[in-house]
Each structure stands twice: as C-alpha cells, then as structure tokens.
Amino acid sequence: MASIAAEMPIASIGRREARIAWLLAAPAITLLFLFILLPTLAVVILGFTDFELGYGGFRFVGFENYAELISDRTFRRSLSNTAIYTAIVTPVSIVLALAIAMLIEAETRARAFFRTVYFLPVASLLVAMATVWQFLFHPTIGPINTFFAQFGITGPNWLGASGTVLYGLSIIGIWQSVGFNMVLFLAGLTAIPRELYAAAEVDGARSWFDRFRLVTWPMLGPTTLFVTTISIINSVKVFETVKTLTEGGPNKASEVLLFTIYQEGFVYLRVGYASAMTVVFLAILVVLMFLQYRVLDRKVHYA
Amino acid sequence: MSVLSLDNITKSFAGNAILNGVSLEAGQGEFIALVGPSGCGKSTLLRIVAGLDHADSGEIAIGGRNVSSLAAADRNIAMVFQSYALYPHLTAGQNIAVPLAMRRLTAAQRLPFIGDFLPGQRQIRADIQRQVREMAASLKIDHLLDRKPGQMSGGQRQRVALARAMVRRPSVFLMDEPLSNLDANLRVHARGEIVELHRRAGVPTLYVTHDQSEALSMADRVAVMIGGTLLQLAPPQEIYDDPAHIEVARFLGQPRINVLETRMDATGLVRFGALTLAVETAPPSERRVLIGVRPEFVRLRPGTDGILRARIERTEFLGSEVIIHARLDAIGETIVARIAPADAATLSTGMPVSVEIEPSRMMLFATTGERLRAKTVAIASSRERAHG
Amino acid sequence: MTAHSLAFGRILRFGLLSLGALIFLAPYIFMISTAGKAQSEIFSSSLSLIPEQWSFAENFTKALSRVSMPTLLMNGVIVCALIFIVQVVVAIPCAYAMAKLKFRAARSMMVLVMLGLLVPIHATALPLYVAFDRLSVLNSYTALVAPFSISVFAIFLFLQFFRAIPDDLIHAARLDGMSEPGIVARVIVPNAWPAITAFAIFSVVAHWNDLFWPLVVVSNQDFATPPLGLLYFRAAEAGDDYGALMAATLIITLPLVAAFLIAQKRFVEGITMTGLKG
Numbered sequence: 001m002a003s004i005a006a007e008m009p010i011a012s013i014g015r016r017e018a019r020i021a022w023l024l025a026a027p028a029i030t031l032l033f034l035f036i037l038l039p040t041l042a043v044v045i046l047g048f049t050d051f052e053l054g055y056g057g058f059r060f061v062g063f064e065n066y067a068e069l070i071s072d073r074t075f076r077r078s079l080s081n082t083a084i085y086t087a088i089v090t091p092v093s094i095v096l097a098l099a100i101a102m103l104i105e106a107e108t109r110a111r112a113f114f115r116t117v118y119f120l121p122v123a124s125l126l127v128a129m130a131t132v133w134q135f136l137f138h139p140t141i142g143p144i145n146t147f148f149a150q151f152g153i154t155g156p157n158w159l160g161a162s163g164t165v166l167y168g169l170s171i172i173g174i175w176q177s178v179g180f181n182m183v184l185f186l187a188g189l190t191a192i193p194r195e196l197y198a199a200a201e202v203d204g205a206r207s208w209f210d211r212f213r214l215v216t217w218p219m220l221g222p223t224t225l226f227v228t229t230i231s232i233i234n235s236v237k238v239f240e241t242v243k244t245l246t247e248g249g250p251n252k253a254s255e256v257l258l259f260t261i262y263q264e265g266f267v268y269l270r271v272g273y274a275s276a277m278t279v280v281f282l283a284i285l286v287v288l289m290f291l292q293y294r295v296l297d298r299k300v301h302y303a
Numbered sequence: 304m305s306v307l308s309l310d311n312i313t314k315s316f317a318g319n320a321i322l323n324g325v326s327l328e329a330g331q332g333e334f335i336a337l338v339g340p341s342g343c344g345k346s347t348l349l350r351i352v353a354g355l356d357h358a359d360s361g362e363i364a365i366g367g368r369n370v371s372s373l374a375a376a377d378r379n380i381a382m383v384f385q386s387y388a389l390y391p392h393l394t395a396g397q398n399i400a401v402p403l404a405m406r407r408l409t410a411a412q413r414l415p416f417i418g419d420f421l422p423g424q425r426q427i428r429a430d431i432q433r434q435v436r437e438m439a440a441s442l443k444i445d446h447l448l449d450r451k452p453g454q455m456s457g458g459q460r461q462r463v464a465l466a467r468a469m470v471r472r473p474s475v476f477l478m479d480e481p482l483s484n485l486d487a488n489l490r491v492h493a494r495g496e497i498v499e500l501h502r503r504a505g506v507p508t509l510y511v512t513h514d515q516s517e518a519l520s521m522a523d524r525v526a527v528m529i530g531g532t533l534l535q536l537a538p539p540q541e542i543y544d545d546p547a548h549i550e551v552a553r554f555l556g557q558p559r560i561n562v563l564e565t566r567m568d569a570t571g572l573v574r575f576g577a578l579t580l581a582v583e584t585a586p587p588s589e590r591r592v593l594i595g596v597r598p599e600f601v602r603l604r605p606g607t608d609g610i611l612r613a614r615i616e617r618t619e620f621l622g623s624e625v626i627i628h629a630r631l632d633a634i635g636e637t638i639v640a641r642i643a644p645a646d647a648a649t650l651s652t653g654m655p656v657s658v659e660i661e662p663s664r665m666m667l668f669a670t671t672g673e674r675l676r677a678k679t680v681a682i683a684s685s686r687e688r689a690h691g
Numbered sequence: 692m693t694a695h696s697l698a699f700g701r702i703l704r705f706g707l708l709s710l711g712a713l714i715f716l717a718p719y720i721f722m723i724s725t726a727g728k729a730q731s732e733i734f735s736s737s738l739s740l741i742p743e744q745w746s747f748a749e750n751f752t753k754a755l756s757r758v759s760m761p762t763l764l765m766n767g768v769i770v771c772a773l774i775f776i777v778q779v780v781v782a783i784p785c786a787y788a789m790a791k792l793k794f795r796a797a798r799s800m801m802v803l804v805m806l807g808l809l810v811p812i813h814a815t816a817l818p819l820y821v822a823f824d825r826l827s828v829l830n831s832y833t834a835l836v837a838p839f840s841i842s843v844f845a846i847f848l849f850l851q852f853f854r855a856i857p858d859d860l861i862h863a864a865r866l867d868g869m870s871e872p873g874i875v876a877r878v879i880v881p882n883a884w885p886a887i888t889a890f891a892i893f894s895v896v897a898h899w900n901d902l903f904w905p906l907v908v909v910s911n912q913d914f915a916t917p918p919l920g921l922l923y924f925r926a927a928e929a930g931d932d933y934g935a936l937m938a939a940t941l942i943i944t945l946p947l948v949a950a951f952l953i954a955q956k957r958f959v960e961g962i963t964m965t966g967l968k969g
Contacts, residue, residue, distance in 0.1 A: 014793065020871045021794035028785035029800070031841035036807045039815035039822075046818065053821060103708050110708075116955050117712040120719070123951035123958060127902050127918035128940035131925065132718045135725060135933050141734055143721055175715065180962065187963045198355045199388035201375040203467070204405030210413075214401065218392035237813065240902045244922060258813055258903070265817050266907050275817050282814050289809055 043282075046275035053269040065276035075277065077252050078260040084166055085256060086235035089173040094227055096174065097181030102216070104182075105189045115186070119179035126176060130244045133172045134159060159245055162253030169254060172241050177234060181227045188223030192216065229292040236284060257281055306331050307352070307475050307507045312361035314347060321347050323531045324361070329475075329507035334498070335536075336522035337511045340554065344531040345511045349477050352509060354378050365474055376405070381468035382477040385484065387460045389452040395463045396435050396448035402471040403431045438470040442500075458489050465497070469504055476501065476508040482517065494521055515555050519543065527551045549668040552595050558626055561596045561638050562668075572680070576611040578662050579681040592675060593668040600664035601640035603627060605649055609657025613638060615650060629656060722944075726750050726937040733933050746934060751942070753935035757927050760942050762913065763920035767899055767946075770835045770916055775894045778842040779887060786849035787875050791861055804850075807843030812904050820907055834908040835916070839898065845890055848964075852886040853879065885964070892961035899947055917943045 047065055051058035069075050104114050121129065136144050137158035145155030158168040196215045205211045217224075239258040242248060248255040248263070261281065265274030305328040314322040321344045329335050337345040350356040352363060354375035363371050370378050381402070389398050404413060411417070412424040439445045444462045452460055461481060468476065481497070482490045498521050501508050512518055518525045519539040526536040527550075535547040546552035552560045567573045567590055571582040575594055582592070603615070613629035616637065625647040627640045638658060650656065662682055667675040720740060725733060727742040727750070754760070789797050819838055820829075828834050856879065864878045880887070902918040909915055912923060924939050951958050 017792050018794040021788040021792035022796070024784035024788040024792070024871065024875070025794075025796070025800065027781050028841060028846060029803075031781060032803060032807060032843065035819070035838050035841050036810055036815060036843065037803070039818040040810050042818035043814060051821075053824065100708070100711060103704050107704060107708060109705070112955075114708050114712055115959060116952070117715055119955075119959060119962075120948065120951070121715065122962065123896060123947055125918060125921070125940075125944045125947060126900055127921050128944045129718055131921065131936060131940050132722045135937065136718060136721060138931075138933075141931075141933075143717075175718075178715075183959050183963050193386060193388065195384045195386050195388040196390065198350070198353070198375075199382070199384060199390075200401075201355060202353055202380065202382045203402040204376040206374060206376040206405075207410070210405065210410070213413075214390065218390065221392070237811065239813075240900075240918070243902060243906070244925070261813070262903070262906075266820065271817050271821060278814050278817060282810070285809055285811070285814075 040282075043275045043278050046272050047279045049272040049275075051272040051275075053271050058272065061272070065273050068273065069276055069280065074252060074255060075260060078248075078255040078257050079280075081166060081253070081255055082236055082238070082257045085170055085173065085238055086232055088167070088170040089177065089235045089238075090228065090231040092170075093174045093177045093181055093231055094224070097178045097227070098185050098220075098224075100178065101182045101185035101189055105186065115183070118182050121176045122179040126240045127244050129176070130172060130241045133168075133175075133241075134245050137168055160250060162251045165246055165250065165254045169238070169241050169246070173235065173238060177231060181231060184223055184227050185220065188220045189216070192219045225292060229288060232288055233285060236281075236288075257284075305329060306333075306366055307509070308364045309348075309352065310362040310364070312348065312351060312358045312363070314344075314351065314356070314358050321531050322351075322358070325528070325531075325533045327526060327533065327536060329509065331507065332502075332505045334501050334508045334510065334521060334523045336518035336525045337509060337528060338513065338515060338518035338525060338554070339528035341513055343528045345513075345528050346479055348528070349382075349479055349509060349511050352475070353380055353382050353477055378475075379471075379473055380475040380477055381471060381473035382479065383461075383464050383468050383481040385480040387452075387464035387481075387484075389460060389463060389467070391452050394449050394451055395444065395455070395466075396432075396439070398452070398463055399435045399438060399448075399467045399470050400431050402467060403434060404428075406471065407431065434470060435466075438466045442466050457485050458493070461485060461493065465500060469500065472504075474506055476504065476506050478508065478510045480512055481510075482512075483514070490517075497521065515557070519555070525555075527554055529554065546595075546666070547674050549593060549595060549672040549674075552666065552668075556597055558598050558639050558641065561598060561601065563594045563596075563631075563634070563636055563638070564591060565594055566590050567592050573667060573677065575665070576609075576658070576660065577682055578660070578665065578679060580665065580667060580677040581680045582667060583676045583678070589670060591670050593670060595666040595668060596638075596660050596664060598626070598639045598641035600661040601638060602646075602659040602661075603629060603640050603642065603650060603656045604659065605654060606657050607655050609659065611658040611660075613656050613658050615652050615654050615656060618647065618650065618652060620644070620647075629658065631658070722937050722941055725933055726941050728934055730932060730934055734931075747938070750934040750938035753932070754924075754939035754942060757935070758912070758920050758924045758939070760920075760939075763915055763917050763943065764946060766914060766920075767917045769832065771895045771898050773832065773836045774839045774898050775891055777836065777840045778845050778894060779890070781840060782842055782845035782849055783880065783883070784872070784875055786846050786853055787879055789846070790850050790853035791856075791858070792871070804843045804846050807841075808847060812838060812901075816904065816907055823908060829908050830911045830914050832914065835905060835914065838904065842894070845894070848890055849883065849886055852883055856882055888957060889961035889964040892958055896947070896962075 048060050048062060049058045050061050050064070100114075100118055104111055104118075107114065136142050139145055139155070139157040139160060142155075142158075144158070148155040156164045158164050192215065196219065197211060200211050200214045203214075205214050237258060238256050239262070242254055242256050242259045243262070246254040248259050257277070258281070261274050261277045264270050264277060307327075307329040309325060309327045312322050312325045313320070325344075325348055327335070337348065339345050347356060351358045354370070354373060354377075358371070361371075362369055365378060365380070389395075390401065393401070407427050407430075408418070408424060409421075412421050412427075418424060435448070436445065439448055442462050442465060444459065444466060447455060447459055447463065452463070455463065461484075464481070478497070482493050485493060494517060497510075510518075510522065519542075522539060524536055525539050525542045527534050527542065527548075529548075529550045535542055535551045537545075537547075542551065543555055546555070549562065553562070563575075565573060565575055567582060573580045573582060573592055573594075603613070612632045614632065615627055615629045617628040619626040619628075623644070624641055625644050627642065627647065627650060628637050629640065630637050640658075662679045667677045669675055724740040724742065727745055727747040729742070729744060729746040729749070732743055732746075785800075788794065789800055815838065823829050823834050823837075828837075860878060860882075861874060864874045869877065899916075900918060901916075902922070905914075905916045905919040906922070909919060912920070915923060921939060921943055925936065
C-alpha cells in the first residue's frame with residue numbers, strides 16, 4: 001500500500017484523500033439532506049399548499065395561508081404571548097444568572113454545593129417538574145398561596161386565570177433556565193484575567209461597582225451576547241410547560257407559537273397552514289441568529 | 304531620605320512561608336530590581352506593596368506615611384503588569400485616561416449618560432484628555448490613541464501600559480516583569496527606554512524580574528530574593544563581585560559560578576591548589592567550606608606541571624568567548640572556565656591542562672551559604688612546588 | 692474597607708446564596724414531601740413538610756400501577772442510547788474529514804452545518820411526520836430516533852475539537868501505516884474523549900427531556916418516553932391525586948438527577964463546553 005502511494009503522482013494522492021474524505025462524510029451528508037434540508041424545503045413548499053393529512057391531494061394556494069395567518073386571532077395571540085413570555089424570561093433569567101454566578105465566584109465556601117443546587121433544574125425532567133410547579137401554584141392547596149395566606153394575602157389562581165397564567169409559566173421558565181445561564185457566566189468569569197482586576201484596583205476602582213463596570217461587564221460581553229441569544233431562542237421555543245399544564249388556556253391566554261403549530265399541524269392535521277406558521281417561526285430564529293452574528297458580535301469582540 | 308520603606312514583611316499561604324521578614328528602603332528616584340528564581344516571593348512582595356495582597360505582619364510606608372491598611376486605590380502607586388493588563392474594550396487613549404478619571408471624577412460623574420449632564424465634568428474631562436495627549440506624545444504613541452489593545456503589537460501595548468502608569472504622577476512605580484512578553488531584540492531596546500522614563504519621573508521604582516541581565520543593567524541597586532528571604536541588596540557591581548551568600552553568587556553570572564567543596568584545618572586555614580587562605584571568623588565546629596570562583600577567573604594552560612590538574616571534557620565556542628568544561632583530576636568535580644578565543648586556540652577536548660585561579664577572586668562560603676571573609680596568607684608558585 | 696464591613700459582606704453574600712438555593716430547591720422539597728402525604732393531608736393545605744402519617748408506600752404503589760414505569764424508563768434509556776450512538780458514529784468521521792482532510796466540499800459542508808444549527812426539530816416535524824405516516828413507521832423506535840441520527844451540533848463541536856489536534860499526530864499515524872478510518876478509530880477517538888463526554892451529556896439531557904417529538908410520533912404507551920408517559924399518567928389521574936402524581940414525578944425525575952449528582956462536575960463541564968462552542 002505504502003509503496004503504491006509512493007509511486008502515485010501528487011495529483012492522484014490528493015484525489016485519493018478527497019475520495020476518502022467523501023466516504024467518511026457521506027453518511028452525515030446523506031442524513032443531513034434527508035432529515036434537515038429536505039424537510040426544511042418541504043415545510044416552505046407545504047406552506048404554500050392546502051395540504052391536510054387524511055385527505056389525498058393538495059393544491060398550491062400561493063400566499064393564502066400567510067394571508068390567513070395575519071387575520072388569525074389565535075396566531076396573533078400566540079405571537080404576542082410568546083413575545084411577552086420571552087420578554088420576561090430572558091432578561092430576568094440572565095440578570096439572576098449573572099448575579100448568582102458572581103456571588104458564587106466570590107464565595108469561598110460551598111461553591112460546588114451552590115453550583116449544583118442552581119444547576120439541578122437543568123438536569124431535571126421539565127415535564128415532571130412542571131407538574132410539581134402546578135402543585136406549588138395550586139390556588140387552594142398549593143404551598144405558594146398557603147404561604148401568602150399566612151400573611152392574610154389571597155394569592156391568585158396562578159395557572160388558572162388568564163391574567164396570571166403567563167407569569168406563572170414565566171416563573172417556571174426562569175427557574176429552569178437560570179442554572180444553564182449561570183454555568184456559562186461562571187465559565188466567562190473564570191476566563192477574565194486576574195491582572196485586569198489588579199490593574200483596576202491600582203487605577204483607582206475602589207468600589208465593587210467600579211470594578212464591575214471597568215472589567216467584569218465588558219469582559220463578559222461575548223458570554224452575555226451568547227447567553228442572550230440562547231435564552232431568547234429557548235424562550236421562543238417554549239412548549240413543554242404549556243402542553244403539560246395549560247394546553248394554551250385558559251381562554252388562549254397561554255397560547256404560544258410552538259403550541260399553536262402543534263395544535264394546527266398534529267391535532268387538526270392542517271399541515272399546509274401549520275407549515276406556514278413554521279416558516280414564520282423559522283424566520284424569527286433566522287433574524288435572531290443574524291442579529292447575533294452580524295450586528296452585535298462586532299461590539300463585544302475587541303480584537 | 305527613603306520614600307518607600309518596607310519593614311519586616313511576612314506572608315504565608317496555607318502554612319507555607321512565602322516571605323520571611325523582608326525589609327527594604329528605596330530613596331527618591333531610586334531604581335531597585337527585585338530579582339530571583341520563580342517562586343521566590345518577589346511578585347507577592349510587589350503585590351503587597353501595591354495593596355493587592357495583604358501581609359501577615361510588617362509595615363509599608365510611602366513618603367513616611369504608613370499605608371499598610373490602605374486599599375490599592377488609595378496608595379497612589381502605579382503598576383505595570385507582566386501581561387500589561389490593558390482593558391481590551393477601551394482604546395489606548397481611554398486606557399491611559401482610566402486612572403485619571405477614577406480619581407478626579409466622582410462616581411456619579413462617571414455614570415454613562417447621566418454623568419454627561421452633571422456640572423463640572425466637562426472641564427475635568429477636557430483636562431484629562433489634554434494630559435493623556437501629552438503623555439502619549441512624550442512616549443511617541445500619539446498615533447495609537449484610537450486603537451484598541453487587540454490591534455497593537457506587543458511593544459506598542461507595553462508603551463500604552465507605561466503611559467497609563469505614568470500619567471497619574473504616582474509616588475511609587477511598580478513593575479512586574481514588564482519586558483518578559485517582548486521578543487529578545489525589543490527587550491534590550493525597551494530596557495533603555497524604561498530607565499530613561501524612570502529618570503524623568505524621578506520616583507522610586509521596584510522592578511521585578513527573573514532575568515539577571517535586566518536587573519544588573521537597569522537598576523541602581525539589585526535585591527536578590529531566594530525562597531522568600533531577601534539575601535542581599537546592593538549596587539550591581541558590588542552584588543556581582545562581592546556576594547554575601549552562595550545563592551546570590553549562584554543566581555547572578557552566566558555561566559554559573561564554580562563551587563568546590565574543601566576542608567578547613569583547625570586553625571582556620573584553607574588550602575586549595577597553590578593557595579592558602581585564612582578565614583577571619585571561622586565557624587566553630589564545621590570543617591567543610593565552599594569555594595566559589597567565577598568562570599572568568601579560571602585560567603587553563605596546556606601541560607601537567609601545575610598543582611591543580613584537569614582534563615578538558617567539552618568546549619563551547621560562543622563567538623566572543625569560549626566556555627570550557629574541565630574535570631579536576633584530584634576531586635573529580637567539573638570546573639568551568641570562560642576564556643578569550645585567542646587563549647583557547649591551544650586547547651582541545653581530552654587535553655590535560657593545569658588550572659590556575661586568580662587568588663583575589665576566590666570566595667569562601669560556609670556550607671549554610673553565608674560568605675566567610677578570608678585573606679590570602681600564602682601563594683606557592685606552581686613551578687616551585689612541582690620541583691620541590 | 693475595614694475587616695468589619697468585609698465580614699458583613701460575606702454574611703450577606705452567603706445569606707443571599709442560601710436563600711436563593713432554598714427557593715430553587717423548594718419544588719424538590721415539596722415533591723418529596725407531598726409524595727409521602729395522604730390525600731386528606733394534602734388538602735388540609737398545611738405548609739408542614741413532614742407527613743403526619745407516612746403514605747410513601749401507598750402513593751408509590753399507585754404511581755407504579757397506573758403506568759408501566761419500567762417500560763417508560765427503559766424506553767427512555769433505549770431511545771437516548773440509540774440517538775447518542777448513531778449521532779457520534781455519523782458525526783465523528785464527518786468532522787474528521789472536514790477538519791483534517793483536503794476536499795473541495797469542506798467549505799459548502801461548513802455552510803450546511805451552520806444552516807443546520809438554525810433548524811430545530813420543531814421546524815422539520817411536519818414533513819417528517821407526514822413521511823413517517825406514509826412509511827407506516829409511527830409508533831416505533833425508528834420514528835423516535837431517526838430524525839436525530841444527524842446532529843449538526845455534534846459535527847460542529849467535534850470539528851472545533853479536532854482542529855486543535857496537531858496535524859503532526861495524524862502525519863505520524865499515516866507514516867506508521869494506518870488507514871484513514873484507522874486513524875479516526877485509533878488516534879482521533881481516544882483523543883476526543885472530553886468532547887465525546889461533553890456531547891453525551893448534552894445529547895442525553897436534551898433527548899431524555901424532549902416532549903415535542905415523542906408526542907408527535909407516539910400514540911401508544913409501549914413506545915412512550917418518560918415525559919410522554921408522565922403526560923399519560925396525568926391524563927389518567929384526572930383528579931387531584933397529588934400524592935400519587937408527585938410519586939410518579941419523583942420516579943421519573945430521579946434517574947437523570949441521580950446521574951447528575953454522581954457526575955455533577957462532568958455535567959457542568961459538559962454543558963459549559965457544549966454551550967460555549969455552540
């Protein structure tokens with residue numbers, strides 16, 4: 001084998017390397033086409049059809065689905081609910097995670113214990129823990145309202161009232177995602193060179209807040225951007241808690257994007273219409289990623 | 304008058320002593336190099352002076368004022384770090400302005416947006432800008448003011464770090480291996496620049512380095528620290544020619560000093576080759592002593608007629624000099640000689656040679672490392688001995 | 692800054708962290724406590740954590756009798772293991788080819804991978820569901836595993852990791868006469884363990900917890916994964932039998948939480964590594 005290779009001209013050695021590369025990559029390429037590219041393309045095409053599962057044929061309807069989406073009150077409700085949920089969960093979970101990470105970083109005792117505790121929800125089955133939260137939120141027998149009752153306050157019917165259901169779900173969402181953000185911030189904090197803090201102290205940064213503004217916050221820029229993007233995307237993808245606890249109710253007050261798509265596509269089997277919704281969902285993700293890579297990325301990398 | 308004084312600083316970490324009672328005084332405009340192998344405690348000492356670490360005991364005074372309990376920000380010291388520690392998100396100009404803004408603007412005035420509307424800050428900011436530009440001009444980095452550290456070379460970053468340290472007119476200057484991240488050519492050039500800047504600033508400077516040539520070439524006085532103890536503090540020539548401790552002698556000088564063990568008789572006389580040395584204050588019980596000779600004072604001559612005979616094992620040609628390793632017949636130890644290429648022409652590997660040592664350049668040390676003062680009492684000519 | 696204010700700061704910091712920890716642990720505490728309470732006691736809505744009479748046995752019996760817990764957990768293990776193994780076997784050779792071999796498609800592959808990172812299962816679910824329906828493979832392990840057989844994230848992660856492996860190592864292996872697949876198996880994989888463990892944790896956590904896809908393709912308890920099984924259990928338990936419900940959540944949550952507690956350092960490292968690379 002080696003002697004053959006030695007006699008081969010350079011060009012054919014290169015060709016041989018390329019052929020091996022193709023062979024090694026072939027399974028991945030095939031599956032990538034089969035399970036990602038093709039279905040994505042299909043979703044875009046289906047979005048222009050009136051395809052319904054169970055009926056044989058379908059026809060192209062142009063932008064009819066999208067026109068319907070604009071006037072679909074459930075869809076609009078679902079978009080705005082998703083936006084509200086994201087607007088609550090993302091900032092709160094980031095600020096909390098950063099605060100906890102900084103407290104843990106400064107703490108000398110029991111660091112591993114605290115890290116474990118705050119991270120525990122990330123490793124827990126969300127559907128199961130949502131069930132526990134449902135009990136905690138129970139209007140009459142739930143510990144939260146029982147706790148309030150001791151101070152004479154009548155707690156709300158958290159998940160049962162249209163006014164509070166999104167806040168209830170947001171609390172679960174925050175509880176679940178803080179640990180994930182926290183470990184990323186912890187990694188970001190450890191990567192800050194200690195000499196920068198020393199320089200800040202010598203330069204006259206007396207208070208904790210001065211050092212935070214001069215060193216910690218700017219140095220965490222890339223981490224914060226990444227955590228923000230991930231948090232927004234994960235919030236937009238909220239589904240488990242809604243499906244488990246509220247089924248979009250009461251009164252569509254917790255209808256969110258993925259749940260609406262799920263209902264339309266897999267319960268009412270209106271595949272064409274649900275595909276159009278999916279395209280909107282994909283477009284939101286694309287815009288978010290574009291913002292991260294093109295616009296904000298330049299502001300947080302200093303090289 | 305001493306501007307900076309350290310009195311009996313001790314520090315230990317997790318039961319290990321890092322500093323064992325270090326005392327040091329620096330006068331106005333004095334440049335002191337703290338030198339020692341890595342882990343000797345020199346950087347810890349510097350951080351304690353800066354206020355970034357706290358000593359277990361001891362006192363630090365700047366300009367006669369005890370600053371031991373003050374935070375780093377209140378000591379009016381400047382420090383240049385090994386990695387330069389420039390803020391990567393700020394331009395060079397903004398970096399240089401940080402120490403001024405931190406001291407002269409109030410916390411409220413420094414707030415983003417809100418601070419811009421507070422009275423008085425505009426005047427102060429303009430003033431800071433003027434100082435930054437002056438500083439940059441004097442270091443010839445005015446063209447870099449709008450660049451971020453990531454867009455600068457190592458040498459440029461080092462100058463910005465120096466500018467940031469000098470702009471506040473500190474009362475003490477601290478430098479922690481500021482040249483170790485530069486390439487060799489730039490490093491030699493930067494030495495001269497730092498000395499020049501130091502002269503202009505006129506404040507005492509503590510300069511930490513592990514590079515002996517930096518210490519010897521730049522400092523007014525060199526402090527050698529080994530294992531947390533300050534062994535000697537003296538001008539470069541003195542510390543090289545007249546080390547107070549064998550570790551100081553070993554640390555300074557390239558190639559390293561030759562150390563040979565010999566014995567002292569009951570009357571305090573040490574005989575080595577043709578020499579007889581009398582120890583002035585002999586340690587009472589110990590009979591063993593160490594002899595130190597720098598390689599440049601060892602001479603080799605072809606032939607076997609000398610009292611100290613050796614055989615050449617290896618020669619290293621270095622251009623301007625030749626390093627020769629020879630094994631002494633009598634004790635089997637290797638002795639290193641540094642000689643001019645012209646004198647080495649007659650020597651080659653495997654050749655038997657006679658070894659001669661300049662008597663005045665021999666130093667005696669106790670086995671514990673302290674220097675033993677001695678004087679030469681007799682020199683026997685090698686030929687006489689050989690014939691007699 | 693005096694010693695006094697330092698001590699106060701420390702106490703405040705420790706207090707804040709402890710209070711937060713208590714809030715974060717509260718769901719687990721109430722889960723365990725409620726799983727041991729009788730129905731009547733739960734409805735007395737007291738905040739007491741210790742059950743007056745221990746009903747753990749009763750609640751766990753109920754939880755185990757309604758839905759076959761062993762089947763659920765077994766399904767979870769099988770599905771997660773299959774997904775992880777296929778993902779790694781497919782992704783590692785591809786990532787190696789992209790990182791270390793010269794071939795013209797490498798650049799366009801990179802574009803595909805970046806695009807693939809954008810597309811979650813939720814976006815491809817509809818056509819895949821239609822196709823699986825046509826092929827009559829709904830309600831099967833195939834349906835649960837197939838869409839995740841390709842993980843562009845795995846390719847991306849391994850690619851980053853392989854680029855850091857020195858070329859000299861691979862050149863040395865070639866000079867020693869190894870074939871390219873041999874290099875992957877005997878040089879790359881042994882050196883990639885940190886990345887593989889990190890990805891294993893990421894993949895298992897994601898698929899053990901996933902509800903969306905199993906909900907779409909499985910309508911039969913025999914193939915239900917833990918989250919889906921719990922959903923069935925909730926449906927069957929229409930009333931407010933929180934004792935049994937908490938017992939069931941406890942059983943289903945425990946495996947992954949136990950795994951996390953045993954290997955928590957690796958878990959956090961794994962999530963950090965996959966998080967920051969991704």
